[in-house]
Amino acid sequence: MSKQAKKPKKELTIEQKINRRNFISFASFTVLAGGAYGGWRWLYKSPEEAAGGITGGTRKPLRKALNKTELFFRRVFSDNHLVKTYPKEMAVKGARVNSDIGIEAKKKFDPATWKLNVVKKGGEVLQVSLQEIMALPKTEIVYDFKCVEGWDEIQHWAGVKFIDFIKHFKLDEYTKMEYVGMETPDKAYYVGIDMPSAIHPQTLLAYEMSDKPLQLQHGAPLRLIIPVKYGIKNLKRIGTITFSNTRPRDYWAEEGYDYYSGL
């Protein structure tokens, strides 16, 4: 230590104070702005998820964020939160057809020989005919169908509640699993649904629209109507149902959309 006594600090002149504070604040501002810009470039240029995964088509950090956000909003999900329903008269006569992936008209398909395949543990397949499904209690719903694109339409559907279907065919133990997977018979369109949404009291396996048997372009003979999800999850022409503890493959999640897509 120096023996010399420290010089008493000179009081800064007002000019020095101004310059010092300006320097500190403008330098910090520039550094922070540069950091923010760098952060944005990093995010914008970050690589896409690896191809062939369950999800794809978006930047890795954004997918991570979507998945974290899903966890948050799953906490507010409740069977008691019901989608708003409307009187029948408010429903459109012919619902909008937005997609025919997996059910293209040129594709050979015979509704008469169709059966629903439910894959059970050990690979055992339960085959259910439309008649068996129609014999179960029918539930109707008139609600505002919402597309991820932003449009919506009040539509009238009828079918069996998914949870009623589960109970009737003694599949209760499968509701302890995390996910339900559904695919079209040709496996070209497929969705994964978290169990709470699948067994929500308004989720239907629908076989009627606007009081008439379902038409092919709307997913005959049997389609999923899940009001707590965007339209992309409402699979038409269900061929196979599976249960799993990991996410089943999902057509639009592979294209950059949120896997959860819940409303």
Next chain:
Amino acid sequence: MKTIKEKHSLAMRWCHWVNFPILTIMIWSGMLIYWANDTYTFSLFGHTFFRFFPDWFYRALKIPAHLAEGMAFHFLFMWFFTLNGVLYILYTIISGEWRELVPNRHSFKEAWLVLLHDLHIRKMAPPQKKYNAAQRIAYTAIIIMGIGSVVTGLAIYKPVQFYYLTWLCGGYHFARIIHFILTLGYVFFFVIHIVQVILAGWKNFSSVISGFEVVNEPAKPAIQHTNDEQAS
């Protein structure tokens, strides 16, 4: 003599400058989402004056066919937008700065006088503290708009889980319309804000970065006199 006059707190400057890029990203990603169902027009008596948005606008900003990307960005930055807004509101409440910001009973009348003054119609502006009446209204309105964006956003993002918010916003359609109009409001605010900042000059702009303004005060006498002496 020059003196330093404290003007903007660090919290206010931080929230302001953090909000700027976040809101820009929210508006951009919002347009990517809106494009997928761009049904809004400005019509009067059956005549459509303007369509949101014209094709040249979409092309210039490379908006078409990025819905998934828009949603991914929007649903990440919504957290930062909300968090920053909550921090700002909490700060203004706890610090007491809200008193300088919230319009008082004179503000609406005075704001009119400020407007006339700014448009060079009236010579004198009404006396003001930190913010003039027009600023009070604008800076409070923008916070209410921010709250509106979060609420209407939630109402269209999770209309089943937050059905009461959707109901409060007048339904799914109306909530989306408000959400859209609020965004137009930000753009309008931004334009006016930039013009005003340019007109107010560098000193004013600089204070939103440094926090202080340099003011010239008449030099104080070196020896403080008592009141009695001064009076004599």
